[in-house]
Amino acid sequence: MGQPQRGRGAGQARAARGRPGIFPSLYKAHGGDYTCCMQLLRRGGFMIGWAMASGLACAAIPPPPAAPVMPVVDDYFGTQVTDNYRWMEDRSAPQFVEWIKEEDTYARAVLRGIPNRDELLRRVALHSAGGAAANDVHLAGGKTFYLKRAPDQQSLRLYVRGGGEAERLLVDPDRFATPGHHFAIDYYEPSPDGMRVAYGLSQDGSENSVIHVIESVSLREAAETIDRTEYGSPKWRADGKSFFYNRFAMPAPGAAETDKYLNSRAYLHVLGTDPERDAALIGTHLAGNGPAVTPVDVPIVVTVAGSSYEFAVISHGAEPAVTLYIGTPGPSAADTVWRKVADTADAVTDFAVHGRKLFLLTHKGAARYKVVQTDADAPDLTHAKTAIAATERVLESISAAADGLYVRDLDAGRGRIRKLEYGTGAVHEVALPGDGTVSGPITDPTRAGAVFSLQGWISPEHFYRVSGGKAQPMDLVPPWGEDFSAYVALEVKAPAADGTQIPLSIVYKRGLKLDGHNPVWLTGYGAYGIVYSPRLLTRQLALLEDGGVYAVAHVRGGGEFGEDWHTAGFMATKPNTYRDLIACAEYLIQSGYGSASTMAIEGRSAGGITVGMALAERPDLFRVVLSGVGDSNPLRSEYGTDGPANSLEYGSTSTRAGFDALYAVDATQHLKEHTPYPAVLLTTGMNDPRVAPWQPGKMTARLQATTSSGRPVILLADFGAGHGMGSTRSQRDQEFADQLAFFYWQIGRPDYQNSAGGGISDAASR
Numbered sequence: 001m002g003q004p005q006r007g008r009g010a011g012q013a014r015a016a017r018g019r020p021g022i023f024p025s026l027y028k029a030h031g032g033d034y035t036c037c038m039q040l041l042r043r044g045g046f047m048i049g050w051a052m053a054s055g056l057a058c059a060a061i062p063p064p065p066a067a068p069v070m071p072v073v074d075d076y077f078g079t080q081v082t083d084n085y086r087w088m089e090d091r092s093a094p095q096f097v098e099w100i101k102e103e104d105t106y107a108r109a110v111l112r113g114i115p116n117r118d119e120l121l122r123r124v125a126l127h128s129a130g131g132a133a134a135n136d137v138h139l140a141g142g143k144t145f146y147l148k149r150a151p152d153q154q155s156l157r158l159y160v161r162g163g164g165e166a167e168r169l170l171v172d173p174d175r176f177a178t179p180g181h182h183f184a185i186d187y188y189e190p191s192p193d194g195m196r197v198a199y200g201l202s203q204d205g206s207e208n209s210v211i212h213v214i215e216s217v218s219l220r221e222a223a224e225t226i227d228r229t230e231y232g233s234p235k236w237r238a239d240g241k242s243f244f245y246n247r248f249a250m251p252a253p254g255a256a257e258t259d260k261y262l263n264s265r266a267y268l269h270v271l272g273t274d275p276e277r278d279a280a281l282i283g284t285h286l287a288g289n290g291p292a293v294t295p296v297d298v299p300i301v302v303t304v305a306g307s308s309y310e311f312a313v314i315s316h317g318a319e320p321a322v323t324l325y326i327g328t329p330g331p332s333a334a335d336t337v338w339r340k341v342a343d344t345a346d347a348v349t350d351f352a353v354h355g356r357k358l359f360l361l362t363h364k365g366a367a368r369y370k371v372v373q374t375d376a377d378a379p380d381l382t383h384a385k386t387a388i389a390a391t392e393r394v395l396e397s398i399s400a401a402a403d404g405l406y407v408r409d410l411d412a413g414r415g416r417i418r419k420l421e422y423g424t425g426a427v428h429e430v431a432l433p434g435d436g437t438v439s440g441p442i443t444d445p446t447r448a449g450a451v452f453s454l455q456g457w458i459s460p461e462h463f464y465r466v467s468g469g470k471a472q473p474m475d476l477v478p479p480w481g482e483d484f485s486a487y488v489a490l491e492v493k494a495p496a497a498d499g500t501q502i503p504l505s506i507v508y509k510r511g512l513k514l515d516g517h518n519p520v521w522l523t524g525y526g527a528y529g530i531v532y533s534p535r536l537l538t539r540q541l542a543l544l545e546d547g548g549v550y551a552v553a554h555v556r557g558g559g560e561f562g563e564d565w566h567t568a569g570f571m572a573t574k575p576n577t578y579r580d581l582i583a584c585a586e587y588l589i590q591s592g593y594g595s596a597s598t599m600a601i602e603g604r605s606a607g608g609i610t611v612g613m614a615l616a617e618r619p620d621l622f623r624v625v626l627s628g629v630g631d632s633n634p635l636r637s638e639y640g641t642d643g644p645a646n647s648l649e650y651g652s653t654s655t656r657a658g659f660d661a662l663y664a665v666d667a668t669q670h671l672k673e674h675t676p677y678p679a680v681l682l683t684t685g686m687n688d689p690r691v692a693p694w695q696p697g698k699m700t701a702r703l704q705a706t707t708s709s710g711r712p713v714i715l716l717a718d719f720g721a722g723h724g725m726g727s728t729r730s731q732r733d734q735e736f737a738d739q740l741a742f743f744y745w746q747i748g749r750p751d752y753q754n755s756a757g758g759g760i761s762d763a764a765s766r
Helices: 023-029 034-043 048-053 094-112 117-128 541-545 563-567 575-590 607-617 634-639 643-650 656-664 694-706 729-747
Strands: 072-076 079-083 133-140 143-149 157-162 165-171 183-190 196-203 210-215 242-247 265-270 280-282 298-303 310-315 323-328 337-342 348-354 357-362 370-375 385-388 394-401 404-411 414-420 427-429 437-442 450-456 459-467 470-473 487-495 501-509 520-524 549-553 599-604 624-628 679-685 713-718
Touching (some): 094 694, 094 713, 133 450, 133 459, 165 210, 242 298, 280 298, 337 348, 370 394, 385 414, 394 437, 404 437, 414 437, 414 450, 487 575, 501 575, 520 575, 541 729, 575 607, 599 729, 624 729, 634 643, 634 656, 643 656, 694 713, 713 729
Parallel strands (some): 520 549, 520 599, 599 624
Antiparallel strands (some): 072 079, 133 143, 143 157, 183 196, 196 210, 265 280, 298 310, 310 323, 370 385, 394 404, 404 414
């Protein structure tokens, strides 16, 4: 089963320290006065020595563009909170767009001035193209469908093989491209017989999916397409000519950004008909006795190959548990009678069905999850029997095949697969060819066996088919072209401030000296119960081959040890997340991997909270902070596009407890004036539907106004990208190379400094 977030102030003032607002006119406005320009560079937080030593003209690298200060003061339960940059929250407003363009221009000018940056990009791109990549495997009609990208390709393409056929290309998103715009496949679903595929396509990383349908043999495309299907989740009926899907409501003119994801509905579409005439089956404001939903919920209808049942799955935003209904189809889809199986209190996160046996994955009374079984014809969780008991392992997913229920476990960071025999209830371990991250298992309920993949930090992904209880290799992709034998991956634990042992993955080159001088790139996430599992490091090889260290802190808020680990970094306990990252940084320094002057921390998306608060609390511990499409202003998150749904993870300002939880981890509110902060590189995608561009924007403006270190704070804005989903390989290469070059420059690597001495001294930074 697959699953898809007051008061006004008046007046306007310039940003602190009197910086000019529009930087391209800086040099001209000051009459080309070199002394005046240098003074402004100092006040602008930019290192004068670097500008001179690198040979860049003063006019080319002026201070960053100042963000206008327009204070808005909110009263939260008696606490006054000032937001100087509330005006940014209209992402399409000309003032914000112009300012963020200026920031991006400034950032790219800074990065262009770093010596050897282009060579670094060449190396990063070479590593990222070291082999083919495949993912999102589906089994249907005796065929295997998958997304794959060859080394010389920019985007994932949809392929099929099986039934004695060689691999065939079904969908190449590049054929939809227009000058300056690219497309990506967001999701897809083959019909039970494998004869048709419904797939979602979106432009420029926006995730604004449009459903298309293609015939897998003739490659004929259906005439109709369906827009507003970002969470489309198409599921075919047994006839192979109709499918259920989710569609968002058409926003009213002038609707708030937060309205975009409200009031979505589940529909049935019959091929060859007008989608605008599709009847809504489940959703708000519908007559009848269908499943109850709220405006934030996302309802989808799930079908299972070979089963007569249909399932209504109601997703409640960031809440991991779903509400689940089961129904038997009537003469028409509207005649289905739904019976509730589980609600959020039952903590069900996954399900599978075989005959009348309904299996549910739940963490109710089992923080590391268990599997219970009930009768699909008369579901009753109060009398459900335990099919697979909870253990020290974390049960992550279940999937039904004809020969058994396949289960993916996380065992002390290592992926495992078990199989439950339907007849006896016995559970057997599936022998795996190695350790690492397991993706899958993927099954076809009408056929025996399963497909899965296995990979690690320095182990390329390989695909296997379980047949007869054994894992047999598949040739889904050719062997990776890189040699990873020169590198080591360690799994250790670092003590947190409260004594909790935090798992820490460390990858480096064999023979590395632990003398405290190595570049250390430490990343962390910690939200939604998501496990930061090992995956092949490709672009990071440029860092590793240079003697750098790549480390992952498995901080609380993730799911490495089940739901307890998630809730230990959730709402009121969220500060554990960034404090765990700090503890891991201290461990790496104490163990000799690096030092505060060679340490970078990186976080993406919800990881922006993690690195933002680590920066605010311990600016002395890091030389560089990298925040990618980062959530930096959680106090205002619920006013973003998916804010209402995400408030279930972080809290809402509608309650005192929610406000306290959000305020405690809002980095923009914890930065202090005249503080020597590290160098910071932030990124945003202007089409981002998950973390609005104003979040990195506010953090950038606040840092530029408060830092006294003389180190740069820059913001890269990609107008052809979103949250990272759907980005091309080149876009990802460029971003990583920019981050790594920025990191090298700031830690004073000689090959990334001008010979005249372009590095920033410790004295200037502290």
